[in-house]
Amino acid sequence: MKPATSESVLDRPRDVTVRSSTESDVASMVAIYTHHVTRGLGEFDAEPMQAVDINRRRKNMLRRRLPHLVAERDGMVVGYAYAVPFRKRPAYRYAVKHSIYVHPDHLHSGIGRQLLPALVEACTGAGYRQMFAYIDAENVPSQSLHEVHGFRRVGLLEGVGFKYGKWTDTLLMQRAIGEGTTTAPVEIAYSRTT
Numbered sequence: 461m462k463p464a465t466s467e468s469v470l471d472r473p474r475d476v477t478v479r480s481s482t483e484s485d486v487a488s489m490v491a492i493y494t495h496h497v498t499r500g501l502g503e504f505d506a507e508p509m510q511a512v513d514i515n516r517r518r519k520n521m522l523r524r525r526l527p528h529l530v531a532e533r534d535g536m537v538v539g540y541a542y543a544v545p546f547r548k549r550p551a552y553r554y555a556v557k558h559s560i561y562v563h564p565d566h567l568h569s570g571i572g573r574q575l576l577p578a579l580v581e582a583c584t585g586a587g588y589r590q591m592f593a594y595i596d597a598e599n600v601p602s603q604s605l606h607e608v609h610g611f612r613r614v615g616l617l618e619g620v621g622f623k624y625g626k627w628t629d630t631l632l633m634q635r636a637i638g639e640g641t642t643t644a645p646v647e648i649a650y651s652r653t654t
């Protein structure tokens with residue numbers, strides 16, 4: 461057993477719980493996403509996300525054994541994170557890309573620090589070997605969070621986006637999970653359905 465003073469225990473805000481999302485979390489996730497899509501650096505959607513979109517994505521991912529997680533604080537959903545296939549073609553079936561969003565009133569209070577490792581752990585447990593994040597080049601909080609959790613910068617997509625009246629660059633960050641490329645993968649279920 462780890463001593464009570466170990467770093468991992470001290471690092472963990474006691475009031476945050478991470479669990480799989482349920483249908484009743486969808487409205488909270490839409491509210492969080494809508495805030496960031498209309499003001500932040502996190503996304504490129506022109507249209508606000510609808511509950512039905514998040515719910516469809518949730519169900520698709522869960523069917524593929526991909527994690528779709530929420531973080532709760534005081535019984536309120538304060539963040540969510542999920543992984544989707546990196547690409548649809550079967551050769552890429554051991555790679556996922558992910559997204560993470562924290563409630564605007566709870567930023568920089570330790571939610572991402574809980575959600576991201578939980579997502580990494582869930583993806584590892586499901587047999588995936590590589591995780592990727594596409595992060596706006598100006599999104600310092602997200603880059604720092606990913607660096608803290610073992611992701612490294614592997615590419616810069618220049619001028620790939622246009623939002624808020626200017627061209628934007630996107631950073632690609634990657635992390636090997638589980639046994640990475642050191643062993644052959646255990647076959648995982650693959651379906652082209654999105």
Ligand SMILES: CC(C)(COP(=O)(O)OP(=O)(O)OC[C@H]1O[C@@H](n2cnc3c(N)ncnc32)[C@H](O)[C@@H]1OP(=O)(O)O)[C@@H](O)C(=O)NCCC(=O)NCCS
Nearest residue numbers: 502560561562567568569570571572573595601602604605
């Ligand atoms: C990126 C995001 C998920 C980080 O989550 P968070 O709960 O705010 O982060 P945490 O409080 O757990 O912080 C963990 C680490 O992330 C980094 N970080 C978080 N906020 C930061 C900030 N404002 N400035 C710099 N680094 C920051 C730090 O490395 C931090 O470690 P520290 O506490 O020792 O400084 C959150 O800012 C967010 O939802 N942003 C809007 C949506 C978005 O951009 N999503 C990512 C799309 S790729």
